[in-house]
Amino acid sequence: MACASGPRGGIIMFENIGEIFLLFWRTLLSLPLAWRQRQKVFDQFFEIGNASLLMVCVLSFFIGAVIALQTGPVLVERGLASAVGGIVGISLAKELAPVMMAILIAGRIGSAMAAEIGSMRVYQEIDALRTMNINPVHYLVLPRLIAIAIALPMLVVFAILVGWLGGAIVAETNSHIEIPFQAFWSNLRDVVELKDVANGVFKSFCFALIIGVVSCHQGLATIGGPRGIGRSVTKAVVNSIVLIVIFDYVLTRVLLQ
Amino acid sequence: MSTATNSHSGVNLQVRGLRKSFNGQEVLKGLDFEVKPGEIFVIMGPSGSGKSVLLRHLIGLEPPDAGEILINGESIQSPEIASKYRLAMVFQSGALLNSLTVGENVGLYLDEHRLKPPEEIARIVAEKLADVGLKGTEEKMPNELSGGMKKRAAIARALVIEPQLILYDEPTSELDPLSSVVIGEEILRLQQRIHVTSLVVSHDRDLAFGVADRIAVINEGRILTIGTPDEVKHFNDPLVQKFLNADFKHEP
Numbered sequence: 312m313a314c315a316s317g318p319r320g321g322i323i324m325f326e327n328i329g330e331i332f333l334l335f336w337r338t339l340l341s342l343p344l345a346w347r348q349r350q351k352v353f354d355q356f357f358e359i360g361n362a363s364l365l366m367v368c369v370l371s372f373f374i375g376a377v378i379a380l381q382t383g384p385v386l387v388e389r390g391l392a393s394a395v396g397g398i399v400g401i402s403l404a405k406e407l408a409p410v411m412m413a414i415l416i417a418g419r420i421g422s423a424m425a426a427e428i429g430s431m432r433v434y435q436e437i438d439a440l441r442t443m444n445i446n447p448v449h450y451l452v453l454p455r456l457i458a459i460a461i462a463l464p465m466l467v468v469f470a471i472l473v474g475w476l477g478g479a480i481v482a483e484t485n486s487h488i489e490i491p492f493q494a495f496w497s498n499l500r501d502v503v504e505l506k507d508v509a510n511g512v513f514k515s516f517c518f519a520l521i522i523g524v525v526s527c528h529q530g531l532a533t534i535g536g537p538r539g540i541g542r543s544v545t546k547a548v549v550n551s552i553v554l555i556v557i558f559d560y561v562l563t564r565v566l567l568q
Numbered sequence: 569m570s571t572a573t574n575s576h577s578g579v580n581l582q583v584r585g586l587r588k589s590f591n592g593q594e595v596l597k598g599l600d601f602e603v604k605p606g607e608i609f610v611i612m613g614p615s616g617s618g619k620s621v622l623l624r625h626l627i628g629l630e631p632p633d634a635g636e637i638l639i640n641g642e643s644i645q646s647p648e649i650a651s652k653y654r655l656a657m658v659f660q661s662g663a664l665l666n667s668l669t670v671g672e673n674v675g676l677y678l679d680e681h682r683l684k685p686p687e688e689i690a691r692i693v694a695e696k697l698a699d700v701g702l703k704g705t706e707e708k709m710p711n712e713l714s715g716g717m718k719k720r721a722a723i724a725r726a727l728v729i730e731p732q733l734i735l736y737d738e739p740t741s742e743l744d745p746l747s748s749v750v751i752g753e754e755i756l757r758l759q760q761r762i763h764v765t766s767l768v769v770s771h772d773r774d775l776a777f778g779v780a781d782r783i784a785v786i787n788e789g790r791i792l793t794i795g796t797p798d799e800v801k802h803f804n805d806p807l808v809q810k811f812l813n814a815d816f817k818h819e820p
Contacts, residue, residue, distance in 0.1 A: 347682075431665070439663035442627050443677045443729065444650045450680065 327550075330532070334448070335524045338456050341449045348454045355458030359420050360466070367466050368473050370415060374407055375399055375474030379481040383488035395488065396495040397502030399478035404503055408470040409511045410559055413518035416463055417551035421526035424455055425547035428530025429540040437531070447531065456523040463519035464512045471508060475499060510566045517562060518555050525551045578605040578765030579653055579732045581626070585635035588621060595621050597789040598635065606763040608755065610776040613786035614811060619769040620660070622786070623737050626767065627657045639733065653733065656726035660738040662718035664710040664725070670697070671706030674725045696724040700754060716747030723754055734758070736768040740775050748775060755779050773812060777801070785811065 345352065378399045386394050428451055431437050437447050479499075482490040529547035533539050581603040588596040595618045603609040613619050624630040626637060628644045637644040639653050649655075664673045672679075674696055675689040684692065690706075697703055700720040710718060719739060726734055736755065740748035752775050759766055770776055776783055777797045784794040785808050793803045801812065 427667075434666075435659045435661055435663040436665050438624075438629055439657070439659060439665070439725075441629060442655065442657045443680070443725075445676070445680050 327528075327532075331524055331528045334452065334528050334531070335520070337448045338452050338524065341446070341453050344449050345453060345457055348449065348457075351450075351454035352457045355454050356462050358423075359416070359458055359462040362423070363416060363419055363462075363466060364469070366415060366419065367412060367470050370411060371403070371408060371470035371474040372477035374411060375403055375477030375479075376481040378402055378407070378474075379478040379488065380485060383482055383485060383490070387488055387490075392488070392490050393494065393498050394502075395482050395490055396479070396498030399482075399495075400475055400499035400503040401507055403474040403478070404471050404507045404511045406511070406559075406563075408467050408474055409515040409518060410555065412467050412470050413463065413515060413522065413555045414552055416459070416466070416519070417522045417526075417548055417555065420459060421522045421547050421551045422544045424523070424526035425530045425533075425544045426540055428527055429533035429543040432531060432533045433536060433540060452524075452527040452531075455527060456520065459519045459523040460516060463522070464515045467512055467515040468508070471511065513566070514559065514562050517558060521554045521558060522551045525554060577732065577763050578607070579640050580605050580638075581733060581765060581767065582638040582641075583622075583626070583635070584638070586622070586625060586632050586637065587634040588618075588625065588630065588632055595789050596625070596632075599786075599789075599791055601784055601791060601794055603765055603767055605765055606759065607781045608759050608766045608768065608779050610768045610770060610780035610783045611786055612771055612773070612776050612783055612811070614771060617786050618789040619771075619786060620737055623657070623735050623767070623769050627655060627735055654729050654731045655733045655735075656729045656731035657735040658719065658722045658726050658737065658739060660741055662710070662715075662722040664713075664718055664721055666710050668710075669706060670702070670708045670710060670713065670721050673710065673721065674706075674728055676725065677729050692728060693724075696727045697721070699727060700724045701750065714747075715742050716744070716750065719743070719747075719751060720754065723751075723758075727758070730762065731764055733765045733767070736766065736770070738770055738772075739768060740770060740772045745774075748772065751775070752778050787811070 379395060382398050383395050386392060386398070428437075431451070440447050440450055479492055479495045482488050482495045483492050526547040529543040529550070533543040535542075583599050583601050586596050586599040587594065599622065611619055611622065621630065625632055626644070628649070631645065639649060639655070642649060642652070664670070665676070668676065671690070671693050675693040678684045678689045678692065693706060694703070697705055700723050702717060702720055702724065705713070705717070705721070710721070713721060739751050739755070743751065755766060755768065756779050758764055768775070768779065780797055782794060783797055783800045785792045785800060787807055792805055792808050793800055795803065800808070803809075
């Protein structure tokens with residue numbers, strides 16, 4: 312969140328954090344207007360799903376597959392073949408699916424949000440809204456934040472299921488693992504509880520709020536021309552990812568207690 | 569900008585001691601002027617003289633460092649001003665929302681504030697677009713319009729508000745002479761039809777002297793003169809005369 316070095320950079324960073332919290336608070340206050348903005352929420356929701364679903368499937372399938380591939384042979388060698396399903400299941404549900412999907416969405420959707428709002432800012436469209444007494448937070452930020460807060464947890468549930476499938480297929484077909492499909496699922500069901508999936512979904516909900524508010528804030532703070540838009544997009548993605556990783560640790564600590 | 573007030577007459581605009589600095593550089597250096605209800609007031613000046621910054625203050629997009637802007641005696645910074653008076657601005661670029669059709673852009677104010685049912689909004693949009701010579705363009709996207717059409721669509725969007733004060737930022741910039749004339753006629757027709765107070769910022773001399781009731785010439789954040797077009801034309805100041813008479817001379 313800092314773009315300059317030294318004390319000035321620190322001040323800018325804290326200014327940005329303050330502005331992000333303020334924007335989040337203003338968006339929360341505008342929640343009663345959500346029903347009025349339902350069409351825009353639906354449009355944004357559709358756009359997020361449409362833009363991300365295929366990538367989510369591919370990414371999560373191979374994440375599940377690679378966990379099985381990395382852990383399977385080692386565990387089988389030590390006579391712990393029955394633990395493969397549990398390891399794939401719990402790592403995907405609690406950690407990898409929420410974090411990886413959040414990073415993917417930050418790059419795919421957060422960047423698009425920052426670019427769209429940033430170009431509206433640069434080309435005076437946001438000023439035009441304000442002169443019509445239309446609050447940009449209600450019109451632009453609220454629908455995006457609601458849409459991403461619904462879409463990301465849903466994508467994460469989807470990613471967990473597809474990731475498990477990827478792990479199960481590799482576990483059965485890889486000659487160094489060869490764990491039957493049924494045994495993999497049985498072990499996964501023994502280890503993974505509903506609350507583990509709920510934890511992952513809750514994390515992804517928090518990450519969605521981070522991506523939405525950080526990206527919209529960067530868009531609204533855009534100055535300059537096309538170069539300014541490019542800077543905002545980069546900042547939106549980088550800041551979102553940094554905050555996702557930090558909050559992942561904080562949320563994990565809280566949820567483990 | 570709601571329909572709280574049903575008055576169709578223009579408002580009085582007063583600017584007193586307006587100052588603004590950006591990064592230590594003073595852009596507006598204590599401006600004082602008044603625009604009477606229903607008047608077309610043109611602010612002229614060279615590029616970088618502070619015209620657009622002034623306009624952003626007049627619509628409440630920028631807070632002044634010092635001084636005040638009053639609409640019918642009430643500060644533009646007052647939270648009630650938006651619900652009490654209908655103010656509109658036509659931006660230099662048009663500032664149409666690129667993700668919406670022309671029709672959606674023009675009807676945006678009515679739609680967002682839930683002021684009319686959709687069928688009524690569609691009727692008003694068609695009427696306002698026809699008023700500015702853009703009949704049948706409702707379904708077009710802004711990027712399908714020419715520069716002049718975009719500006720006229722922006723005027724239609726402002727008309728929907730039924731404004732009491734309308735601000736134009738360089739309405740003829742980037743336009744060919746014919747389109748400029750159309751925009752000028754639009755400004756005059758609007759003033760005659762709804763008696764709106766109009767404030768036009770421009771460095772287009774033809775437009776200024778063609779539509780203005782009074783003209784102010786601004787340079788480096790200061791007003792050099794205010795008067796009727798005739799008074800300004802004959803104002804004895806080298807800077808004003810240089811600006812008004814600047815012409816390209818080609819010597820073969």
